[in-house]
Amino acid sequence: MSAFAGDASLETLLKNVENRYNHAKTLQVLFTEHYTPPNSGSRTESGLLLLRKPGRMRWEYSQPKGKLFVGDGKYLWLFTPEERRAEKWKLEASEDMRAPLAFLLGKLHFDKEFTNLQAHPEGPDTRIKAEPKGEDLPYSAVEFLVTADDRIRQLKVTRFDNSILLFDFDQEKLDPPLEAKLFQFQAPAGVQIEDETGQ
DSSP states (O other): OOOTTOHHHHHHHHHHHHHHHHHHHHHEEEEEEEEEESSOEEEEEEEEEEEEEEEEEEEEEEEEEEEEEEEEHHHHHHHTTTTTTTEEEGGGGGOOOGGGGGGTTOOOHHHHHHEEEEEEETTEEEEEEESSOOOTTEEEEEEEEEESSSEEEEEEEEESSEEEEEEEEEEESOOOOGGGGGGGGGOOOOOOEEEEEEE
């Protein structure tokens, strides 16, 4: 059970957030991504995130332009145009911190996924802090900043090495029409593919 199971209003907030995302088939949102490695300066990137059930994602980066991260439900692909190469991993074997964000669509269950849940008001929003229950996950802590209309507008993911990936989300659209082919990676001509799947 969560640390605030007796707080009816907070339990209601969690259920409302779950219902918002679990009932959606697709999601479109602008993102700004701040990555801070241990003992180093941060890097900021931004673009458009598309999600589609079940477990499909597409990160189209406008900064840096042309960068692409695609998950087809089984494999993850990362294309970096300046290096002219693409990397491929099995979804379940990936330690990329973007991979768990697939839970935003259809698999968000706070009490099942997280432990040591805490919540604090932050202006008009509520910050929810949690630790993952799964021991094989690549991160040690997660924070959600939730608006009054049950929208996740910020997500902070902390790895075991204390590196931090912070996402700010804006202009969220639920259930936009997204074709399946958007989540199928096609390498541009002349791009080297590094297959990490072991196949």
